[in-house]
Amino acid sequence: MMPCTGVADSAVRTACFSLQEIRQKDLLRERISRTVEELNDLRHYIGSVQHLVEGATGLLKSCEPTKPLDPDGILTEHLEEVEQFIEEGVGELGRWSDAGAETHHAVARACSSTVTALRRLHDATVRLRWAVLEHDANLAEVSSQSYAPSEINKLIADLES
16 A cells, blocks of 8 residues: 555545535535425415405405495505515516526526516505405595686695595
8 A cells, every 4th residue: 555645635635625515516406496496385375365365356346335445545555565565576586587597497487487476466466456446436425516727726625635
């Protein structure tokens, strides 16, 4: 047997470094796989929420209004905030999708599918908000008052009261 030299030591270190890289690549694959799974789970959850929102919108549009749902405007304000949050999520995931396309196709595809689901949820949320507004508008008193163009300030004051 020959004595160990710097070459053997270097070869062992290189082999260990390469093995570490392989381990990190497996870790990366696991993380990509988990990311894809989590994005798919998120997409399914978003789809479920979308169905709930669409169901509520359909029920609201098919019923005869009896009392306002949002007399103080808090519900529609909340829905607008949710719409904004969803729009921000679409933008963020869109950026991830673009970045993922360069690095890993499965992540890009999962991001893209989730963006599509978020857009559908956003649209459903907008339809629900408008259904609430229309529902409450159908219950509002209709005024027979008419205003001359010079009475615009009176009209605005009456609308605010």
